[in-house]
Amino acid sequence: MASPLEDVLANEALLKDLVSVAKDAALLQGVLMRTKEEPNASEVVSYAPFTMFPSPVPRPLFEQAKQVQRDFNLLVDRISQDTEFLEQALASTIKVDDFTAQLFKIYRQVLQEGLSQTIVLGLNRSDYMLDYGKDGSTSLKQVEINTIAASFGGLASRTPTVHRHILKVAGKSDEGVRIPDNNPAKGLADGIAKAWEMYDSKSAVVMFLVEDFQMNIYDHRFVENELWSRNIHVIRRTFDEVCERGSLGQDKRLFIDSLEVAVVYYRNGYMPQNYTEQRWEARLLMERSRAVKCPDISTHLAGTKKVQQELARPGVLERFFPDDQEAVVRIRATFTGLYTLDMGEEGDRTVAMAIADPDQFVLKPQREGGGNNIYGEDMCKVLHNVKESSERTAYILMDKIRPQPVKNVLLRRGAPLTPSTCLSELGMYGVYVRQGKEMVLNDCVGHLLRTKSTEHDDGGVAAGVAVLDNPLLC
Ligand code: GSH
Missing domain, CATH: 3.30.1490.50 (Glutathione synthase lid domain)
Structure with a gap:
């Protein structure tokens, strides 16, 4: 696809000047990551990888992704409550995939014991690529939906300012208005805050369940600080700390270091290597507890690829939207x-x-x-x-899915300054809170555009492949 910034991309001298402008703008805005060398120290940090320029995204497709997000929130939430469907959909997978089988074991155990919490908090991100058809049309196609640790909403809240500044310095201020505002950090915090409030214990805390190596801590901090600004106490703990010091009190209340936990927000626990036998015990402890889990084990399972594939079978979406054919049509239009x-x-x-x-x-x-x-x-x-x-x-x-490649410059620590041919992936952040049968919040709270060189088939920002970007609506 031709970028409206082609002249700038061809101007080598200007690009050279813009590099330090861009990196400094990112540092000033807090678009940061810790380094691989020092993943647990904030003494020396770097900018998070990002594109020099925003990438073109057709406005109607951006709007379509925004609109269908509330449907996806409902879908994920309904799947998570449908034991029969989850059992059937995952029956073959759990026979051969140990990780999904472990999650399923916890799911069954929690079901058998009876749910200890009726408040459900979902923070997800539905990811799409824009498929370029042979007839020249472009359509929104879902890659996957992340129902656990959907990341980069914090940093994505700051990148529009960075790109608008770069465009201004490049003599393209007018283009800046085509970068949509974005504040998922606030929206994600709104969801967590709502669940915390409904838990109804002023002294209880929100616990971010984090990795041993925390390179992406600043992304978390934007959400954490939104919570602190509402006087909600946030703590960060690893699985091992929960193993050592976590316990259940009266009415299955979850405690750690004498603090009662109202909400557990998992930013870890989505990969087999995150677990040991003891850590599985810690996951079970949290799932059994009365704390609001984000996600709870059934919502985690609802985000599996196998479920995604089962949803594409004829008639399955109708099961979840028996009275809303329009939602079925909106969702199905995004399936490949x-x-x-x-x-x-x-x-x-x-x-x-x-x-x-x-x-x-x-x-x-x-x-x-x-x-x-x-x-x-x-x-x-x-x-x-x-x-x-x-x-x-x-x-x-x-x-x-075959998006149209676009030229951009990927800024990554230590990487050479050369324009690359790139592909982008657009994500929408969904937030919902339910209590029992009542949906009390259901929103799309922002977006994430990530871009990578066409040399790579796969991989996100955390995996070191893609970089942060912004849509330039066209
Ligand atoms: N643990 C890290 C964090 O919490 O920030 C990374 C979590 C992670 O990789 N999350 C995935 C994601 O959103 C979903 S399971 N990745 C986006 C990307 O890396 O581009």
């Missing part, structure tokens, strides 16, 4: 082809189809955190190896 690899004829057809034309598809395991998908020759190898065994049901197959 999704195919089962379950044992049986349908799964056999999927294998054959993928091997015959690997470039059209992506093979996805049940993993979060980026960089797990399998493409091309590698996909064929994996499928050849697993096609006769139930191991194949650990994956789903999806049509490859």
Whole structure:
């Protein structure tokens, strides 16, 4: 796609001048990350990787993504309450995928014990690419929905100011108005604050469940500080700290270091390597507790790839929206082809189809955190190896979405200054709070545009592949 900033991108001398303007603007706005060398110290930090310029996004597709977010919030929330559906959808996956099986074990245990909390808090991000059709049309296609640790809402709240400043210095101030305002940090905090308020204990805290290595801490801090500004006490604890010092008190209230926890906000716990046997115990402890979990175990499961694939089957969305055909149509319009690899004829057809034309598809395991998908020759190898065994049901197959490449400059610590051919992914942040049967909050609270070089098939910002960006609405 032609960028409206093509003249600037071709001007080498200007780009050189803009590099330090851009990096300093990011530092001044707090678009920061800790370094790999010192992931747990704030003594020396760097800018979070970002693009020099915003990337073009058609306004109607941006609006479509915003509008469908409330439907997705309802969908995720309804799936999380449908035990029969989750059992059926994940039956084949949990036989072969240990991670999903562990999550499912906790889910069953919590169900059996009976839910100890009726307040549900969902903070998610639905990610899309803009598929460029052979007829020249562009359409919004969902990549996935992240129901746990959906990140970068904090930093994304500050990047519009950075890009507007860069455009001004580049002599393109007029373009700045096409960058939409964005404040997911506030919206995510609104959701957490609502759940905290409904928990109804002034002295209880919000606990961010964090990693051992916390490079992305500033992203968290924007949300934390929004909560502190409302006089909500926030603590940060790791799984190991919960293992050592967490306990359940009366009525299954969750305590750590003598503090009662009203809300557990998971920014960790979405990958197998986040867990040890003890940490699984800690996850179970938190899930059994009366604290509001974001996400609770059923909402975590609702975000799996297998569920995403099952939703694309005819009639399944209708199950969740029996009286709202319009929501079904809005959601379905964002789906691309999704195919089962379950044992049986349908799964056999999927294998054959993928091997015959690997470039059209992506093979996805049940993993979060980026960089797990399998493409091309590698996909064929994996499928050849697993096609006769139930191991194949650990994956789903999806049509490859093909956005139009755009030129941009990716600014990353230590990387050379050269314009790259890039692809972008647009995410929308969804926030909802439910108590029992009543939805008390359901909103789209902002967006995230991430851009990566076309050299990489897969991977987000946390995985070190994509960088932060902003839409330039056109
Ligand atoms: N633990 C880190 C944090 O909490 O900031 C990273 C969490 C993470 O990787 N979250 C995924 C995500 O939103 C969803 S499970 N990734 C976006 C990206 O890396 O671009």
